[in-house]
Amino acid sequence: MPYMQEASTRLTRPHSQTGLVDSDRRALMRRIFNATGLTIGVFALLQFSSGNLLFASFEVLACLGLLAAGRGIQRAQKVEWWILLYLLPTYSFIIYISLMRHASASAFVWVYLIPILSYLMLGKRRGMLLALPFMLLALLLYYLRHPLPQNPQEWIDAGNAVLCGALILVFVHLYETRRAGAFAELIHQTQTDTLTGADSRSHFGQELLRALNEADRSQSPLTVALMDIDNFKQVNDRYGHDAGDHALQHICELLYQRLRSTDNLGRLGGEEFGLLLRNTEAADGQQLLDALRRLIAEHPLYYKGQSIELSVTIGMAEWPHDGRTPDELYRCADQRLYRGKQDGRNRVVSNSAAELADKA
Numbered sequence: 001m002p003y004m005q006e007a008s009t010r011l012t013r014p015h016s017q018t019g020l021v022d023s024d025r026r027a028l029m030r031r032i033f034n035a036t037g038l039t040i041g042v043f044a045l046l047q048f049s050s051g052n053l054l055f056a057s058f059e060v061l062a063c064l065g066l067l068a069a070g071r072g073i074q075r076a077q078k079v080e081w082w083i084l085l086y087l088l089p090t091y092s093f094i095i096y097i098s099l100m101r102h103a104s105a106s107a108f109v110w111v112y113l114i115p116i117l118s119y120l121m122l123g124k125r126r127g128m129l130l131a132l133p134f135m136l137l138a139l140l141l142y143y144l145r146h147p148l149p150q151n152p153q154e155w156i157d158a159g160n161a162v163l164c165g166a167l168i169l170v171f172v173h174l175y176e177t178r179r180a181g182a183f184a185e186l187i188h189q190t191q192t193d194t195l196t197g198a199d200s201r202s203h204f205g206q207e208l209l210r211a212l213n214e215a216d217r218s219q220s221p222l223t224v225a226l227m228d229i230d231n232f233k234q235v236n237d238r239y240g241h242d243a244g245d246h247a248l249q250h251i252c253e254l255l256y257q258r259l260r261s262t263d264n265l266g267r268l269g270g271e272e273f274g275l276l277l278r279n280t281e282a283a284d285g286q287q288l289l290d291a292l293r294r295l296i297a298e299h300p301l302y303y304k305g306q307s308i309e310l311s312v313t314i315g316m317a318e319w320p321h322d323g324r325t326p327d328e329l330y331r332c333a334d335q336r337l338y339r340g341k342q343d344g345r346n347r348v349v350s351n352s353a354a355e356l357a358d359k360a
Contacts, residue, residue, distance in 0.1 A: 025079055025121065030070045032121075033086065037066030083121045084130075090117070091134045098138065099145045108161065111138045115169045119176045128173060135165060193267040195245055196252040204266025204274050208326050211264075211278055215319055222319040223277040223285030226333040230311045230345040232271040243303045247310055250301045255292055275314075282318040286350045289314050293348055311346040313337060318350075 041063035047056035069082065076082050091114055098107045114134050119127035139162065149155040191203035199207065208224065215222040229235075229251065236244040248271065255265055255275075264276035277285050293312055301308040315337030323329040336349035343349075 025083075026073050026076075028121065029073045029079065029082060029086070033066045033070035033073065036086075036090075037063045037070065040066065080122070080126075087117060087121065087130065095134070095138045095141060099141055108138070108142055111135060112165055112168050114138075115172045119172045124173065124176045124180055127176065128169075131169065135169065139165075196248050196267055197256075198252055198273065199264055199266035201266060201268050204264055204268065204276070205326065207264045207266075208274075208276055208329075211276055212319060212324075212326065215278075216324075220279050221281040223275075223280040223282060223316055224319070224329045224333055225275040225277070225285070225289055225314050225316040226268070226330070226337045227273045227275060227312050227314045228337055228341070229271040230313055230341075235308060235310075239303060239306070239308060243301075243308065246303050247301050247308065250299075251296055251310060251312070254295050254299055258288065258292055258295065282316070282321070282350060285316055285318065286348055289316060289348045293346065297346060313340040313345045314348045315340055316348065316350050 040059050044056045044059035044063060047053075047059060069086075073079070073082055094110045094113065098110060100107075111134075115127070115131040118131035121127070122130060149158045191200055192198070193200050198204075211222055214220070229247070232244065232247070235247055248267075252265065252267075252273075255273075259265060259275075262278050264274075266274040266276070268274050275289070277288065280288070293314060297309075297311045301310055315333045315335065317323060317329045317332040317336070319329060322332040336351070340347045340349040
């Protein structure tokens with residue numbers, strides 16, 4: 001199906017789930033794996049000195065496995081699986097040590113680590129789904145192992161332990177809810193142009209670099225375009241800067257009507273925008289960009305009872321024909337954009353002057 005026939009609603013991307021969160025979780029898991037591995041290694045030495053060779057050998061294997069996992073977590077495809085492979089045995093061990101034959105009743109306090117680790121590594125929803133069953137299981141098994149309270153003082157002690165665990169779960173849940181919301185808003189602000197809702201310049205550059213890496217791995221086509229609003233200064237001078245802001249918003253709304261959720265629109269500065277079209281060859285890209293150009297020209301901005309005619313000039317470049325790096329693609333698209341303005345504006349330029357000369 002030609003690209004221009006693929007319409008979608010305005011792009012809405014889950015900014016809170018992008019690279020920053022993933023890289024932070026990887027760094028956190030690397031530290032946890034290393035710290036846990038070294039701690040178990042110390043206990044292995046103590047077990048060897050006590051003559052518990054079998055148990056010490058298991059701890060040595062666990063130590064080496066965790067240290068290896070700490071090195072491999074950066075290259076892991078699905079971080080959640082690594083987290084679960086760490087948390088599930090850890091929680092099972094916590095419950096086990098609280099139920100050992102000669103374990104002290106106070107060993108149960110280790111169960112309070114379960115909600116903290118779950119929410120820290122998995123977030124609010126998944127953290128709750130993992131922590132709550134383990135805490136209830138730990139409580140049930142504890143009172144199957146130990147007798148129920150026999151007098152008021154014992155009931156007070158048991159109530160304190162249960163209430164403390166419940167409050168920890170509630171407070172961690174509330175904290176993670178507020179933290180995740182604040183972090184998502186911060187990421188959204190850094191990745192989004194506040195006026196137009198398009199990607200910020202830095203985020204658009206990150207998405208372009210990521211798309212180039214994906215295209216290189218899969219050998220899929222990629223089109224990059226630079227778009228400039230024609231005579232934008234005249235709009236500001238004649239109607240005021242508020243009208244200019246409305247013009248920027250109006251154009252972005254029109255563009256988002258035709259772009260796919262896999263595409264990126266970024267505001268690079270002032271009235272200049274970048275478009276990133278994944279899995280798009282030059283012919284389909286030019287077809288879409290020309291349709292966008294016509295859409296803008298055919299839908300003027302109505303501002304305070306006045307109709308403001310708008311148009312754009314677009315220069316496009318195709319990976320890898322016109323360049324393999326972001327700088328090369330930007331340079332090629334920018335040269336074609338400049339030539340489009342020299343040739344009269346309100347057009348899409350997809351060929352360099354040299355290519356046109358060769359065809360002639």
